[in-house]
Amino acid sequence: MEHTLNKVFQGFYKDSVALMRLSRDLAAMDGVNEAALMMGSPSNKQILKDAGLLADDGATAEGGDLILAVRAKDSDAAKKAAEVIETQIMSQTRAATGDTVWQPQTIRAAAKANPDANLALISVPGEFAAAEARKAISRGLNVMMFSDNVSIEDEISLKVQAREQGVLMMGPDCGTAILDGVPLAFANKVTTGDIGIVGASGTGIQEVTTLISNNGGGISQAIGVGGRDLKDEIGGISTLMAIDRLDADPATKHIVLISKPPGKNVLPRILERVGQSAKPFTICFIGASDLELPSNATAARTLKDAAQAALGGDAFAEPAVSGVSVPKGRTGIRGLYSGGTLAAETQLILLDAGLKVASNAAVPGAGSLSDAGDMHKIIDLGDDEYTQGRPHPMIDPEIRRDPLAAALADSTVDVVLIDIVIGYGAHPDPAGQLAEMLSTMQRADNPTIIASVTGTEQDPQIRSSQIQSLQAAGILVAGSNADAAMAALKLLGINS
Amino acid sequence: MDIIEKANEEAIRRMLGAEPVLIEVVPAGDIVPNLRDKMILHAGPPIAWDRMCGPMQGAIAGITVFEGWASDLEQAVIMAASGDITFDANHHHDAVGPMTGMTTVSQPMLVVENKTTGNKSYCAINEGLGKVMRFGGNDAEVLNRLSWIRDVLGPAMGKALRDMGGIELKPLIARGLSMGDEMHQRNVACSGLVLRALAAAMAKTSDDATALSEALAFISANDQFHLNIAMAMGKAIMDPVRNIEGSSIVTAMSRNGTDFGIRVSGTGDEWFTAPVEMPEGLYFAGYTEADANPDMGDSTIVETIGLGGFAMGAAPAVAGFVGAGAASEAANYTHRMSEICAAENPEWTIPSMDYLGVPTGIDVRLVVDSGIAPTINTGIAHREPGIGQVGAGVVRAPMACFEQAVRRLAEKLGIS
Structure with missing residues (x-):
């Protein structure tokens, strides 16, 4: 009742x-x-x-x-x-939710709350990114734009606006930067030093900065500019401004430029600016040949060459990659890359050794994957065709599973090349994930796997731990991506 | 862009430069411009009888009987429906009213003068909580109380205010904020401060001890007594901000229980309206969401000047109407409103937020750009006429109003 x-x-x-x-x-x-x-x-x-x-x-x-x-x-x-x-x-208990911390929801409010901030990192869907960047630039903030899918017209107008305001517009599609020692987006914790980097390529910057850091050097600033900056339409606006900044920076003694080959009209402007500087430059335009450089600049063919040149030109001490016998009838190399520039570097090294190479992100001289035939296949898994609607392989290496299984089952493949990129933004344990993946696959009489780890001991994943995991899974580990490619050549009995 | 920034600076200058003073209480018929017999001013943007919600119609029937235009509620409804009574928005007559916001000739009006600009604004006296006309209550108890306010309380307050030279409201609000009021849902401190300011002058000017005692008791018992004063003050502050060419600052937000409307300085007296939303909150014993009427009242003028939902950080208890009521949660409301306002008020500060000034000057561009709608603290009326308040909570201003305003302002400025 x-x-x-x-x-x-x-x-x-x-x-x-x-x-x-x-x-x-x-x-x-x-x-x-x-x-x-x-x-x-x-x-x-x-x-x-x-x-x-x-x-x-x-x-x-x-x-x-x-x-x-x-x-x-x-x-x-x-x-x-x-x-x-x-x-x-x-009971006198507090509200169940406890304290909540206010997070500004707009650039305006964030800038008001942090009046000393001088950079906005923009990572919103591409259709909104340009509007947010305009707000940041008009407040006098430098902008790092992680977002992609921004039109080339917007990129031009943003970079022109930024130049007028005297701020740097890094991106769109700028995945990596290290500013005042702070790694932004996909970047590594490196030693601070006197080498400044300007790069249109994210993994290119990561490979060069970590190689420098791991071999006794240090980075003053690493400035990303976005993949399209050195195209003729954009005119290298951000690259030129970044060079200006590093040229004027007393902490920077040596400047490294990393990019795909610039547009025809842009190239002379960049080289002219380089020639005006009193500082030495290392220029790594991956895939470019016959560059006529000013006298203060040296060309680097690969990312490893660039890192070595920036540190004075001596060759790095290479960790030995012990040879494994070559199974009969197999001669093919298969590269499964998460870093686009690392895939490009490998293509160059194979091409320079006289091999025929095909790729979905082909460098000059390489063929297209669709009619690869018996060519060595270097696949960029970060390309749009693989990442539609799913995370980049650096965040989720799961994308590598099917191509890896296919490579292991392919009777023509002798060596599989893999890049493990660690640092902020990357998967928390990519080596462990690869080892787990391999444990589920048939491995009898299958190809040798050679990997390299782009990263440092200070990164959250710890480079040496990643190497240990790889070695424990029977993977050979090279000192750099270039070394991995060279080791593959050695296994095939090719002397480059 | 520059013209908008300059215009907004001027708008903020006028808002912060206002000197609102409660100067007297006068019958509406003697002071509210263009108010005549058989005319009812209501809350919100203009609305016709057949689109009015239940509580609004209930209040209109009640006030029609109160004014003696009809002998009973039924006859009042017939009159209202047949066009014998003229309706208009309070905002069109320098006035504001909470909830249904009934303003008619014989009601005593609080008069707030903005000494800086000389304009005056009006609001009826708060009737208290429970079954009251502003929530659509219209029975004998409600009408008797209104008669007493008209015959006893109004004249007593008017005499006292004239005798003492008025009450300066800006410092009163500043103190109230430091005492835990946000001046929309919580007026406990300010109501006490008003009583303290009035009591001696009311005693001095009264010759009827019983009437005086009743008047003081009525004010003492009403935690929301100050709300209507805050509203008249809000109107007095915002009216001089109207019609600054190019300004994107909101000069009024208001709801009639059916539509939510805003006015923007640079677009003059045009209303931008959208359907009102349902408040989210807590209910009195015996009532649930099913009983609630959508959002209503001119009281959002309080948010328009940076109080109410915008000053939630000063009044953590009010944040408890939604969410868990943590002080940090309340502060977040204020921070969020800062994202859509042009400035902070240096005189109205919140001690527990390191003396952050309340967010001041809602910029329609920032609202649309950020997608952050103004947060409003509100009472909740029963959806049927004659019942009254059933709860209190928080509601958002509909985004569509601000989108229309931005487009119209752009048109006026020739920006495509």
Whole structure:
């Protein structure tokens, strides 16, 4: 039988909003039909009466008394619910959610809250990215735009606006930067030093900065400019501004440029600017040949060459990659890359050794994957065709599973080349993930796998731990991506 | 862009430069411009009888009887429906009213003068909580109270205010913020401060101890007494901000229970309207969401000047109407509103937020750009006429109003 229970707490005060909240909780309990907690003023007692909640106990309450009123399906349910809520009334616990920290939702508010900030990192869907970047630039903020799918027209207008404001527009599609020692987006924790980097390529910057850092050098700034900056339409606006900054920076003694070959019209402008500087430059335009460089610049064919040149030109001490016998009838190399520039570097090394190479991201001289025939196949798994609707392989290496299984089962493949890119933004344990992947695959009489780890000991994944995981899985580990490619050549008996 | 920034600077200058003073209480018929017999001013943008929500129609029936234009509620409804009564928005007559916002000739009006610009704004006296006309209540108890306010309380307050030279409201609000009020849902501190300011002058100017005692008791018992003063003040502050060419600052937000409307400085007196939303909140004993009427009232003028939902950080208890009621949650409401406002008020600060000034000057461009709608603290009326308040909570201003306003402003400025 329905039962109305009143409990009076004499001389006990609680704020009305707190009481309304408790009322809501009480009313939601099992078997409760109606409930309220109110101070016992005449008007409140009238409200309780109108709601059919006032019993004899409650009717005697006074203004300073708290009335707990509950109407439930039976007296047991009423008593039980009242007991639960009574503990809540008496406990002085904080709000259940605890403190929440305010996060600005707009660039304007974020800039107001952090008046010393001088850079906005923009990572929103491409259709909104340009509008956000404009707001940041007009506030005098440098911009790193991680977003892609921004039109070339927007990129031009943003970079022109940035130049007028005297701020750097890094990107769109700028995946990597290290500014004042802070790694941004996909980047590594490297030693601070006197080498400045300007790069249109994310993994290119990561490979060069980590090789420099791992071989005794350090980075002053690594400035990404976005993959299209050195196209003729854009005109290298950000590259030129980045060179200006590093040229004027007393902490930078040597400057490295990393990019795909620039557009025909842009190239002379870049080289002219380089020639105006008193600082030495290393220029790594992956796939470009026959560059006529100013006297303060040296060309680097590969990323490893660039890192070596920046450190004075001495060859790095190469960790030995012990040879494995070549199974008969197999001569093919298969590269499965997460880093586009690393895939390009490998293509160059194979091409330079006289091999025929095909790729879905072909460098000059390489063929297209669609009619690869018996050519060596170097696949960029970060290309749009693989990443539609899924994360980049540096974030989720799962994309590599099917191509890897296919390579292991392919009777023509002798060596599989793999890049493991670690650092901020990357998968927390890509080597472990690869080892797990391999453990599920048939490995009898299958190709040799050679990998390199782009990263440092200071990265969250720790380079040496990643190497250990790879070695434990039977993978050969080279000192750099270029070394891995060279080791593959050696295994095939080709002397480059 | 430059013209908008300059215009907004001027708008903010006028808002922050206002000197609102509660100067007297006068019958509406004597002071509200263009208000005549058989005319009812209501909350929100203009609306015809057949589109009005239940509480609005209930209040209109009640006030029609109160004014003696009809002998009972039924006759009042017939009159209202047949066009015998003229309706208009409070905002068109320098006035504002909470919830249904009934303003008619014989009601005593609080008069707030903006001493900087000399304009005056009006709002009726708050009736208290529970079953009241502003929530659509219209029975004998409601009408009797209105008569007493008209005959006793209004004249007593008017005499006292004239005698003491008025009450300066800017410092009163500043103190109230430091005492936990946000001046929309919580006016406990400010109501006390008003009573303290009034009491001696009311005693001095009264020759009827019983009437005086009743008047003081009525104010003392009403935690929301100050709300209507805050509203008249809001109107007095915002009216001089109207019609600044190019300004994207909101000069009024208001709801009639059916439509939500805003006005923007640079687009003059045009209303941009969209359907009102349902508040989210807590309910009094015996009521649920099913009983609630959509959002209603001119009281959003309080948010328009940076109080209410915008000053939530000052009043953590109010944040408890939604969410868990943590102080940091309340502060987040204020931070979020800062994202859509042009400035902070250096005189109205929130001690627990390191004396952050309340967000001031809602910029329609920032609202549309950020997708952050103004947060409004509100009471919740029963959806049927004659019942009254059933809860309180928080509601958002509909984004569509701000989108229309941005487009119209762009048109006026010749920006495509």
